Amino acid sequence: MFTRGIIMSFSSKLAVGVLACFCGYHSSAQADQIYELPKADSKSLSAVANSTFEMSEIVDSIPQLGVVVTRSKTADGRAAAAGFRSLGEVSEVRLIAPKAVDPEKTPATLWGLKAIHLAKAWPVSKGKGIVVAVSDTGVSSVHPDLATQMWKNPGETGVDSKGRDKATNGVDDDGNGYTDDVYGWNFVTNKPSGSDNQLHGSHVAGTIAALPTKNMTGVAPRAKIMDVSFLNSKGQGNDVNGAKTIVYAVDQGAKIINCSWGGPGQNSLLKKAIAYAESRGVLVIVAAGNDNVNNDKKPSYPNSYDFENIIAVGATSTDGGSRADFSNYGRESVELAAPGDYIKSLQPKKGYISYSGTSMATPHVSGVAALVWSAHPNYSYEQVKKALMATRAASGWKGKSITEGQLDAELALTH
Numbered sequence: 001m002f003t004r005g006i007i008m009s010f011s012s013k014l015a016v017g018v019l020a021c022f023c024g025y026h027s028s029a030q031a032d033q034i035y036e037l038p039k040a041d042s043k044s045l046s047a048v049a050n051s052t053f054e055m056s057e058i059v060d061s062i063p064q065l066g067v068v069v070t071r072s073k074t075a076d077g078r079a080a081a082a083g084f085r086s087l088g089e090v091s092e093v094r095l096i097a098p099k100a101v102d103p104e105k106t107p108a109t110l111w112g113l114k115a116i117h118l119a120k121a122w123p124v125s126k127g128k129g130i131v132v133a134v135s136d137t138g139v140s141s142v143h144p145d146l147a148t149q150m151w152k153n154p155g156e157t158g159v160d161s162k163g164r165d166k167a168t169n170g171v172d173d174d175g176n177g178y179t180d181d182v183y184g185w186n187f188v189t190n191k192p193s194g195s196d197n198q199l200h201g202s203h204v205a206g207t208i209a210a211l212p213t214k215n216m217t218g219v220a221p222r223a224k225i226m227d228v229s230f231l232n233s234k235g236q237g238n239d240v241n242g243a244k245t246i247v248y249a250v251d252q253g254a255k256i257i258n259c260s261w262g263g264p265g266q267n268s269l270l271k272k273a274i275a276y277a278e279s280r281g282v283l284v285i286v287a288a289g290n291d292n293v294n295n296d297k298k299p300s301y302p303n304s305y306d307f308e309n310i311i312a313v314g315a316t317s318t319d320g321g322s323r324a325d326f327s328n329y330g331r332e333s334v335e336l337a338a339p340g341d342y343i344k345s346l347q348p349k350k351g352y353i354s355y356s357g358t359s360m361a362t363p364h365v366s367g368v369a370a371l372v373w374s375a376h377p378n379y380s381y382e383q384v385k386k387a388l389m390a391t392r393a394a395s396g397w398k399g400k401s402i403t404e405g406q407l408d409a410e411l412a413l414t415h
Helices: 042-049 079-086 111-115 200-209 239-251 268-279 358-375 381-388 409-414
Strands: 002-004 032-036 056-062 067-072 094-096 131-136 184-186 224-229 256-259 283-287 310-316 336-339 343-346 352-356
Touching: 056 239, 111 336, 131 200, 131 239, 131 358, 184 239, 200 224, 200 343, 200 358, 224 239, 239 256, 239 268, 256 358, 268 283, 283 358, 283 381, 310 358, 336 358, 343 358, 352 358, 358 381, 358 409, 381 409
Parallel strands: 002 352, 131 224, 131 256, 184 224, 256 283, 283 310, 310 336
Antiparallel strands: 032 067, 032 094, 056 067, 343 352
8 A cells, every 4th residue: 555645734725645644733722822931940930830810721831941831711812921920930921823834644665775775784783772752643562563662761661669560550650740651652642652643653663663574674673762642643733742742752862853744834832842952962853845845945844943953854766866756855954865755664553554755754864863873872963963964966856955865874874
């Protein structure tokens, strides 16, 4: 079975494709307002988060980003700002206006692994010791090719003082605010992760780190997958939960975050989350998009944000050098290309499926990033990015990306 994924913009008509699957990314509920408190310390944020106001209520917060989410009880959504200031704890309040962003949905052969010269890289590294977070629809932890590849939270494994399994005891054993988050967290259901809300995330995770079998293998089969999901069964999520996946992954020790989603429109909250990742030395590897447009002229986000820890990925076709006809590009906004056409990977629970899209190109880069970081554990994210930028020339990408080339695992490890 083959499916091509296409980016959808909520501000325009749906793109049409063969057996098209669409993932959408949109802002929080219209009644919700997102506020940044840039000068608030932890004490002030705690005071705000535990406060009640006559005209609004606090429904969520991301302390690491200095952000709170309020829901107005009236038609005027600005009531919370006055409430914050009335506490005497907050000197500056900024409203972050939610803006629409869309993720892409996509799913054959393993031609891509040959195209990136993976066989020549494996004698050096297979990704051991590196955790890659997949911010997506979820990851099927029961698929035979992923069951042993999942990251396990050390604070939620083993037995507690009462002899109960920490994974299922209903206690936040590590005190990180998430109960029984063994594999990560599902921000759609607000429950422990380990299942796929759709199928996109499992496909992405398989390309990164699937167990080598007769059917397929991941690029970095000794890396571990952290599951942080925020897209539901329709491929839709919101900016608050998208930011939370990034913050959670950073705080739990992921070195790489794979974001195979994106779309038009800047989003201040996501921008803050990526800046948070950059401050902690974490790479965020993102899809360039599937609209066959120049991102330099028509930016797509989050890949067009100007952060050094972002790597934007376009897609090459099955000949290993041509630009896939759907792939976005950009001489100044897309770092490199990777195999993204007819990519075979996993379906949830069991089985395999082939997808096309920059969603599928992105995890190839995340996998090679894991190989590099495993081989050079003291590298900074800048050094890993530099290694990934040592690409092999790709004729279809001349003038279309910063490197003008395709990902090459061998060169990344020997540059």
